[in-house]
Amino acid sequence: MYEFVDHAERAIAAVRDGAYPRPQLVRPSWVDLDGEWAFAHDDDDRGLAEHWERTGAFERRIRVPYPPEAPASGIGDTAPHPVCWYARVLTDADLRAAGAEGRYVLHFGAVDYEARVWVDGAFVGSHRGGQTPFSFDITDNLDDSASDHRLVVRCFDDPVDAETARGKQDWRPEPHAVWYERTSGIWQSVWLEAVPALHIEALDWACDLLRATATASIRLSRRPSSPVELRVSLDHGGRQLASASVAGDSDRLEVTLAIATQRNGQEYEDLLWSPEHPALIGASIVLEVDGHAVDVVTSYLGLRSVAAAHRQFLLNDRPYPLRSVLSQGYWPTTQLAAPSPEALRDEAQLIKSLGFNSVRVHQKAEDPRFLFWCDYLGLAVWSESGAPYEYSTRAAARLTTEWADMIDRDRSHPCIITWVPLNESWGVQHIAHDPAQQAFARSLADLTRALDPTRPVISNDGWEHTTSDLVTIHDYTDSPEQIRDRYGDGEALRDTLDGFGPAGRRMRASEPGWPADAPIILSEFGGIAFVTRDGEAWGYSSADDAAAYEAQLCELVGAVRACVPLAGFCYTQLTDTRQEANGLCDEHRQPKLPVQTIRRIISQ
Numbered sequence: 220m221y222e223f224v225d226h227a228e229r230a231i232a233a234v235r236d237g238a239y240p241r242p243q244l245v246r247p248s249w250v251d252l253d254g255e256w257a258f259a260h261d262d263d264d265r266g267l268a269e270h271w272e273r274t275g276a277f278e279r280r281i282r283v284p285y286p287p288e289a290p291a292s293g294i295g296d297t298a299p300h301p302v303c304w305y306a307r308v309l310t311d312a313d314l315r316a317a318g319a320e321g322r323y324v325l326h327f328g329a330v331d332y333e334a335r336v337w338v339d340g341a342f343v344g345s346h347r348g349g350q351t352p353f354s355f356d357i358t359d360n361l362d363d364s365a366s367d368h369r370l371v372v373r374c375f376d377d378p379v380d381a382e383t384a385r386g387k388q389d390w391r392p393e394p395h396a397v398w399y400e401r402t403s404g405i406w407q408s409v410w411l412e413a414v415p416a417l418h419i420e421a422l423d424w425a426c427d428l429l430r431a432t433a434t435a436s437i438r439l440s441r442r443p444s445s446p447v448e449l450r451v452s453l454d455h456g457g458r459q460l461a462s463a464s465v466a467g468d469s470d471r472l473e474v475t476l477a478i479a480t481q482r483n484g485q486e487y488e489d490l491l492w493s494p495e496h497p498a499l500i501g502a503s504i505v506l507e508v509d510g511h512a513v514d515v516v517t518s519y520l521g522l523r524s525v526a527a528a529h530r531q532f533l534l535n536d537r538p539y540p541l542r543s544v545l546s547q548g549y550w551p552t553t554q555l556a557a558p559s560p561e562a563l564r565d566e567a568q569l570i571k572s573l574g575f576n577s578v579r580v581h582q583k584a585e586d587p588r589f590l591f592w593c594d595y596l597g598l599a600v601w602s603e604s605g606a607p608y609e610y611s612t613r614a615a616a617r618l619t620t621e622w623a624d625m626i627d628r629d630r631s632h633p634c635i636i637t638w639v640p641l642n643e644s645w646g647v648q649h650i651a652h653d654p655a656q657q658a659f660a661r662s663l664a665d666l667t668r669a670l671d672p673t674r675p676v677i678s679n680d681g682w683e684h685t686t687s688d689l690v691t692i693h694d695y696t697d698s699p700e701q702i703r704d705r706y707g708d709g710e711a712l713r714d715t716l717d718g719f720g721p722a723g724r725r726m727r728a729s730e731p732g733w734p735a736d737a738p739i740i741l742s743e744f745g746g747i748a749f750v751t752r753d754g755e756a757w758g759y760s761s762a763d764d765a766a767a768y769e770a771q772l773c774e775l776v777g778a779v780r781a782c783v784p785l786a787g788f789c790y791t792q793l794t795d796t797r798q799e800a801n802g803l804c805d806e807h808r809q810p811k812l813p814v815q816t817i818r819r820i821i822s823q
Contacts, residue, residue: 328407386605521633541787
C-alpha cells in the first residue's frame with residue numbers, strides 16, 4: 220500500500236542536492252555519466268567507414284558536458300569541426316549504481332546537432348536536434364560476457380548549415396556582432412537509470428484553477444499486456460492534498476485530482492504559484508500491476524494560470540507587470556553549457572536579486588534544472604527556441620519537430636509563462652512579403668497552442684507578427700524622450716503598431732497580427748555598453764564610467780516604466796557575452812553597479 224510522505228520535499232531535494240537532470244520525473248537511483256570521456260575530431264569523416272564505434276582509439280580527453288569549443292572541456296578548439304566522437308566505459312559498478320531494475324535507459328540532455336550511439340559495438344539509435352533530450356534502452360546491447368561496456372557517440376554538426384536551429388552560434392569562422400562561437404557535440408548531462416520493463420516514461424501536469432483540479436497525463440514505456448492501476452497523490456507542507464487512481468490497459472493514462480482546499484475562497488491563493496510566492500506541490504505516482512507497485516516516481520507541479528486580456532498580462536487572473544531581463548545563457552569557459560548545476564541556481568538567484576520577476580532565455584532551450592530553480596525560487600520564464608537562418612521546407616520541418624519536442628519537455632514547469640518559437644524574423648527573413656513564411660509562422664503559433672493551450676504565444680518576437688497573443692516590440696533607442704513619445708501615449712503607440720516599428724520593420728506581417736486587446740510589451744530595449752574589461756566591446760549605446768552608466772540606465776528604464784500603455788518590459792541584457800558588453804553584469808556575473816542600485820532602478 221502507498222504510504223504518505225512529503226513528496227514535494229523528496230522531489231525537490233533530489234534536484235537541489237543531487238543535480239538530478241530531469242526535475243519533474245524523479246527516481247531515487249541513477250548514475251551521472253558526466254566527467255572525463257575519450258574524444259576525437261574526425262575532419263575527414265573516416266570514422267564510420269573505419270568502424271570507430273568498435274575499433275576507434277580516441278587519444279584526447281574531454282570533460283562532458285562541456286562542448287569541445289569551450290575551454291573547460293579540456294579541448295578548447297573553436298575551429299570548425301563537423302564530426303567528433305566520444306567514448307566512455309560503462310562498468311558493472313555503474314550498472315549496479317543505476318538501480319536494481321531490469322532495463323537500463325541511457326539519457327542525453329542535449330547533443331548538437333546529430334548523434335549516433337553504440338554500446339559494445341552495437342548500434343543503439345540516433346537523434347537529430349541540438350536543443351532537446353533523447354534516450355535509449357541499451358539493455359539488449361550490453362555484452363553479457365563483458366564486465367565493462369564501451370559507450371560510443373558520434374556527433375555531426377555542420378558549422379555553416381543555416382537550416383538548423385543555430386540560435387546565437389556563428390556561421391562565420393570568428394564571432395561577430397551578436398553571435399558567438401559554435402557549440403557542437405554533447406552540451407548537457409548524460410546519465411543512466413535502471414527501470415522496470417513496464418515503467419512511467421513521461422509525465423505532464425495541467426491545472427484548472429476554476430475547477431480546483433490538477434491533471435497528470437502519463438505515458439508508459441509500452442502498452443501493458445493486462446490492466447494496470449495508476450495511483451497519484453499530491454502533498455504540500457507535510458499534508459496530503461488529494462489522491463486518485465485510474466485503471467486501464469493503454470500506454471497513456473490520465474488522472475484528475477480535485478484539490479479540496481482550493482474551494483475555500485479565503486485560502487485559495489495559499490497554494491498558487493507566483494514569483495512572489497513560488498508554492499510547489501509534491502506528487503507521487505505509483506504504477507501497480509496485480510496489486511504490486513512496479514514503478515514509483517516523484518514529481519512536483521505549480522498551480523497557476525497565465526493569460527492576456529484587456530491589454531494586461533494576467534497571472535492567476537490578476538494584472539502582472541513583467542520586469543524581464545534577456546539572458547543569453549552563455550558562460551565564458553563553458554559556453555552554452557552551465558559550469559555546474561549550482562551555477563544554474565545562482566543564475567536564477569542573481570536575476571531575482573537585481574529586481575526582475577521574469578527572464579527571457581534568448582535563442583536557447585535552457586537546461587531543465589534552470590527551470591527547476593525558476594520554479595523553486597520564483598522567476599517567470601519566456602521560453603524561446605534557437606533559430607535557423609534560412610527558410611526552406613527542410614528548415615521548417617526541422618524547427619517544427621525540435622520546437623514540439625521543447626514544448627513536450629518543458630510545458631509542466633509553472634515558471635514558463637509564454638512561448639516564443641520565432642524571434643526578429645530569423646529564419647523567416649522575408650515574412651513581410653512571403654505568404655509561405657507567414658503561413659509557417661502562423662502554423663508554429665497554432666501548433667504551440669494545440670500542444671499547450673494554457674499559455675500565450677508570441678509568433679515572432681519584436682516585429683512582423685502573424686498571430687501573437689502578446690504584442691512585443693524591440694526598440695534600442697538611447698533616448699528616454701523617444702521612449703516616452705513612442706509608448707507613453709496611446710495614439711502614438713497605435714500609429715506605431717499599425718505601421719512600421721522603431722527598427723523600420725512592419726509590426727504586422729499579416730492580419731490579424733494580434734487580438735485587439737493584446738498586451739503590449741517592450742520585449743527588447745536598453746543594451747547600454749559599459750566596459751569593465753579590455754578587448755572588443757559592442758553595445759547599442761555606451762557609457763564611459765559608472766556614474767554615467769547609472770544615470771543613463773536610470774533614465775531609460777524610468778521612461779519605460781512610466782509608459783502606462785506597456786504591460787511589461789525586457790531589458791537587454793543580463794551579462795556581457797563575448798564581444799557584447801551591454802550586460803548589467805560582466806561575463807563572470809559580477810554586477811557593474813551595486814545590486815541594490817540596479818534593483819532600485821528596475822523595481823521602483
